[in-house]
Amino acid sequence: MAARHHQILIVGGGAAGITVAARLRKAEHEIPLDIAIVDPAEAHYYQAAFTLVGGGAFELADTRRNEADIIPPDVTWIKDAVASFSPDANSVTLADGTTVTYTYLVVCPGLQINWGGIKGLKEYIGRYGVCSNYSPNTVEYTFQLQKSLKPGAKAVFTQAPMPIKCPGAPQKAAYLASDYLRKGGIREHCEVRFLTATPAIFGVPFYAKELVKIAARHNIEVSYNHNLVEIDGRGRKAIFDVTAGDKQGQKVVLDYDMLHVTPPQSAPDFLKNSPLANATGFADVHANSLQHVKYKNVFSLGDAAGTANSKTAAAVRKQAPVVVRNLLHLIKGGAIEEAYDGYGACPLTTGYGKVLMAEFIYGGKPTPTLPLDPRKEHLVNWWIKTTFLPRLYWDYMLKGKEAFPAHNTNYVDPGA
Ligand SMILES: Cc1cc2nc3c(=O)[nH]c(=O)nc-3n(C[C@H](O)[C@H](O)[C@H](O)COP(=O)(O)OP(=O)(O)OC[C@H]3O[C@@H](n4cnc5c(N)ncnc54)[C@H](O)[C@@H]3O)c2cc1C
Known part of the structure; x- marks a missing residue:
């Protein structure tokens, strides 16, 4: 196949790829740019609202746009998948065999969901009481199941080992399920359990302290170091490996009526198997500049970047301006900025009308944007999650507009 060339090639037209392309377009008054995005997807989803869809508080249709409609004007869309990277030759190979060369590369193909990583998951997902908010194809089934729970029901929620999108x-x-049952007057007659493969409820201790209390308030039994390894859909059984603690090495088998699964996730195989990857398979970029440590004309951001931030669209929002400024520095001359501080945010819906807004940077330092106690659930955060953030995403972030208030890096934990 014939080779083609683009000055800036962006692999992945998700939250990160579209934001970077849109911001580059806005910089065009400074310098003309030739930008292309490679992405095979027909649809783009605002995945951050999938939790709300699963809880019946947001329409799936409102999370979806045609990819064609969100590619910024004058950006070339190569509608194919990248199959391999050859950074020594400044090229990628597409699934159809075409070689595309580039002067600068931005790597942002997101996380790969490994549905095959749990025995029985592929077979039973979407039926036999097995749902997941981690795919547009299965998220509506979450709410169907939630609505179907009757007194005596057992609802089981699992969390795969890191890395996962939005931990x-x-x-x-x-x-949300617990609150739904409470509103329906049957919460005390149902069992809700949360089993996570991780050793803590959340990776940032400042917020984990509060979340432990919130889970207890919901009367949700939390089990740590429990990794879902098998589902028997017909028998309605979930089987866990206990990975640490007194019961390490044992299997735990739970009956369920509703099983919400977080599937195992990893760096995409084609990135993992490339010279761009670090030991964990993610793009080996500098934590603050997002520039590749070896290939200086390569950047990565979003879920595919090998940085220690939480894999969230909120992180992308703060990473994209840094990547764009650094690309322009390379093109026009200028010093690379080490300006990304690891910001990520996780609006934790702790009930209908309740959100704990977890915002933090590298090292787990809390960095709230609003002057509100970040340890508390606030009604305004529910409005931010359900109304403001989707608008911010579609109308500002993906359009490359500057409308983002700064997070407070000087916040001091009053409880420390
Ligand atoms: C259930 C759930 C809840 C979430 N909640 C939140 C939240 O509350 N707040 C928050 O900020 N974030 C949340 N997120 C995370 C957020 O959606 C991601 O962090 C964000 O989308 C990452 O952006 P990205 O561009 O790196 O990846 P994505 O947006 O996933 O985009 C990756 C793109 O790469 C493309 N691609 C894949 N393979 C290839 C290939 N071989 N070649 C070319 N293109 C390819 C895909 O088609 C896709 O378009 C949530 C995610 C989920 C699933």
């Missing part, structure tokens, strides 16, 4: 999302689903 707070698995427990959010449990809180």
Whole structure:
């Protein structure tokens, strides 16, 4: 196949790829740019609202746009998948065999969901009481199941080992289900359990302290170091490996009526198997500049970047301006900025009308944007989650507009 060339090639037209392309377009008054996005997807989803869809508080249709409609004007869309990277030759190979060369590369193909990583998951997902907010194809079934729970029901929520998209999302689903049952007057007659493969409820201790209390308030039994390994859909049984503690090495088998699964996730195989990957398979970029440590004309952001931030669209929002400024520095001359501080945010829906807004940077330092106590659930955060953030995403972030208030890096934990 014939080779083609673009000055800036963006792999992945998700939250990160579209935001970077749109911001680059806005910089065109400074310098003309030739930008292309490679992405095979027909649809783009605002995945951050999937938790709300699973809880019946948001329409799936409102999370979806045609990819064609969100590619910024004058950006070339190559509607194919990248199959491999050859950074020494400044090229990628597409699934159809075409080679595309580039001067600068932005790597943002997101996370790969490994549905095959749990025995029985592929077979039973979407039926036999097995749902997941982690795909547009299965998220509506979450709410169907939630609505179908009767007194005596057992609802089981699981969390896979890291890395996963939005590490707070698995427990959010449990809180919404619990609150739904409470509103229906049957909460005390149902069992709600949350089992996570991680050793703590949340990776940031400042917020984890509060979340432990919130789970207890919901009367949700939380089990740590429990990794879902098998589902028997017909028998309605979930089987866990206990990975640490007194019961390490044992299997735990739970009956369920509703099983919400967080599927295992990883770097996409084609990235993992490339010279761009670090030991964990993600793009080996500098934590603050997002520039590749070896290939200086390569950047990565979003879920595919090998940085220690929480894998969220909120992180993308703060990473994209840094990547764009650094690309322009490379093109026009200028010093690379180490300006990304690891910001990520996880609006934890702890009930209908209740959100704990977890915002933090590298090292787990809390960095709230609003002057509100970040340890508390606030009604305004529910409005931010359900109304403001979707608008911010579609109308500002994906359009490359500057409308983002700064987070407070000087916040001091009053309880420390
Ligand atoms: C259930 C759930 C809840 C979430 N909640 C929140 C939240 O509350 N707040 C928050 O900020 N974030 C949340 N997120 C996370 C957020 O959606 C992601 O962090 C964000 O979308 C990452 O952006 P990205 O561009 O890196 O990846 P994505 O947006 O996933 O985009 C990746 C793109 O790469 C493309 N691609 C894949 N393979 C290839 C290939 N081989 N070649 C070319 N293109 C390819 C895909 O088609 C896709 O368009 C949630 C996610 C889920 C699933």
